[in-house]
Amino acid sequence: MPNTVILGGSVAGFSVAAGLRDAGYTGSVTIIDPHETALDRPPLSTEYLVGDDVDLALAPDTWFTDNAVTWVQDTALGFESGAVWTANQRFAADHIVIATGATPRTLDLPEPVYTFRTLADADALRDVLGPGVSVAIAGGGLLAPELATSAKQLGAQVTVYTPQVPATEIFGELAEQLYATMSDQVEVVPRRLTVDEELDRFDLVIAAVGVEPAVQVAENTGVTIDDGVVVDEHYRTNLAGVYAIGDVCRIHDQPRQDHWDHGRASAARVVHTIMGTEPDAPLPQWVWSDQFGHDAQAVGRVIPQAHEHLVHRGDNAIFVVDGDQLIGAAALDERMIIRAATRIISRGIAVDPEQLADTDISIRQLTRKR
Amino acid sequence: MTSIDIGAENEFPIEEGVYVGHDVTGGEPIAVFRTDEGIYALNDRCTHGNYSLSEGWVEDGTVECPKHASSFCLANGKVLNLPATVDAPTHDVDVVDGRVLLTPKFDA
Numbered sequence: 001m002p003n004t005v006i007l008g009g010s011v012a013g014f015s016v017a018a019g020l021r022d023a024g025y026t027g028s029v030t031i032i033d034p035h036e037t038a039l040d041r042p043p044l045s046t047e048y049l050v051g052d053d054v055d056l057a058l059a060p061d062t063w064f065t066d067n068a069v070t071w072v073q074d075t076a077l078g079f080e081s082g083a084v085w086t087a088n089q090r091f092a093a094d095h096i097v098i099a100t101g102a103t104p105r106t107l108d109l110p111e112p113v114y115t116f117r118t119l120a121d122a123d124a125l126r127d128v129l130g131p132g133v134s135v136a137i138a139g140g141g142l143l144a145p146e147l148a149t150s151a152k153q154l155g156a157q158v159t160v161y162t163p164q165v166p167a168t169e170i171f172g173e174l175a176e177q178l179y180a181t182m183s184d185q186v187e188v189v190p191r192r193l194t195v196d197e198e199l200d201r202f203d204l205v206i207a208a209v210g211v212e213p214a215v216q217v218a219e220n221t222g223v224t225i226d227d228g229v230v231v232d233e234h235y236r237t238n239l240a241g242v243y244a245i246g247d248v249c250r251i252h253d254q255p256r257q258d259h260w261d262h263g264r265a266s267a268a269r270v271v272h273t274i275m276g277t278e279p280d281a282p283l284p285q286w287v288w289s290d291q292f293g294h295d296a297q298a299v300g301r302v303i304p305q306a307h308e309h310l311v312h313r314g315d316n317a318i319f320v321v322d323g324d325q326l327i328g329a330a331a332l333d334e335r336m337i338i339r340a341a342t343r344i345i346s347r348g349i350a351v352d353p354e355q356l357a358d359t360d361i362s363i364r365q366l367t368r369k370r
Numbered sequence: 371m372t373s374i375d376i377g378a379e380n381e382f383p384i385e386e387g388v389y390v391g392h393d394v395t396g397g398e399p400i401a402v403f404r405t406d407e408g409i410y411a412l413n414d415r416c417t418h419g420n421y422s423l424s425e426g427w428v429e430d431g432t433v434e435c436p437k438h439a440s441s442f443c444l445a446n447g448k449v450l451n452l453p454a455t456v457d458a459p460t461h462d463v464d465v466v467d468g469r470v471l472l473t474p475k476f477d478a
Binding site: 011015040042043047054055057058059060063260264286288295335336339340342364 | 419425427434436437438439452453455456
């Protein structure tokens with residue numbers, strides 16, 4: 001009977017186990033991960049950090065028994081064709097899925113520098129953030145504004161250092177609105193945080209300056225590594241029976257993608273690769289961020305190319321349209337627009353830019369094929 | 371548990387959710403969904419986070435939470451995709467003589 005061993009049990013790794021069982025895979029499925037159980041990370045920077053009661057588990061404990069998925073709380077140290085090992089265990093493996101994620105980059109500063117990725121990181125920050133604490137947060141992505149929101153809510157004095165308007169590649173024009181909101185709420189310094197700043201005024205610094213793929217387990221195994229474990233569009237590495245998904249991988253002709261939805265989507269794709277089944281057409285990539293009271297979401301690509309058009313719907317939603325085809329959408333606090341856009345894009349439904357722009361026309365109506 | 375008359379059937383639009391507050395249900399708020407196939411009731415709060423399923427996207431016998439897109443089966447509350455991992459509690463609901471009758475099934 002074939003064995004599948006999954007290295008890492010966050011959303012990507014867990015989704016492979018769940019997907020294999022849903023697909024009727026009868027071999028054994030083992031997840032090796034240093035945490036107690038499978039955890040979802042997006043709530044860490046928001047609800048969990050401010051102390052809300054939030055269930056981080058991706059599945060109840062009974063799920064593992066019911067689905068015959070073995071959770072091994074350990075760290076995989078290496079693998080070769082047919083086997084994976086930790087410090088003191090060895091596992092037979094016909095299929096090896098690398099889903100080890102990424103580790104945060106940090107900054108070399110004299111002040112204490114925190115990074116943010118894991119439950120332990122969130123617990124450490126919860127211990128130190130509070131009223132009267134002065135914190136500098138460095139970063140130009142989604143994480144810095146999310147952490148700034150939570151730190152302010154916890155009563156800390158917050159300064160964000162960002163060399164650019166964060167996340168313009170994700171939210172397009174709407175990123176400017178998010179930036180304006182952030183600038184109203186906390187001090188924003190429009191440059192990179194370096195040792196040249198007056199850091200004495202801060203009690204602590206949080207580096208939210210990107211991640212490095214966690215490729216250690218794949219080093220010296222013969223697997224190709226180049227800014228991540230390099231895979232093809234089926235998420236296969238160059239070694240037979242070895243796959244990589246989520247934040248740790250990079251499709252050979254594309255930049256690395258480190259978003260939750262890619263973890264889930266790449267897991268679904270690799271399940272088809274292992275099962276030898278035909279995948280569904282992929283859904284457009286979806287990203288969300290909760291920051292300073294805004295629910296920002298985007299699907300597909302929202303920066304228009306030369307032959308494409310940018311369409312505005314009210315002040316809070318934009319679309320990129322190529323002829324009568326929707327390429328992407330971004331919206332602030334307009335969730336149904338994203339739900340609708342996902343359907344329009346994945347089903348190839350023709351759209352009329354004038355109707356998209358017309359807030360008197362329900363967005364749902366535009367998802368019905370004409 | 372006795373049933374509660376929550377309105378006329380035609381006050382429940384097809385493929386939309388209607389929010390029924392705790393003042394009516396006597397417990398958690400409930401979302402009622404009417405489709406061409408029937409009428410269904412789930413706990414209104416998504417099992418993943420604090421968001422209202424009555425505002426969700428109803429399609430093919432499922433409702434998709436507008437916040438993070440987890441879907442639930444209207445008939446049995448089963449969660450169909452991440453990030454939610456817990457099924458939505460269901461309640462009994464029926465149409466009798468053009469009136470919608472809800473029978474909440476809260477745990478004692």
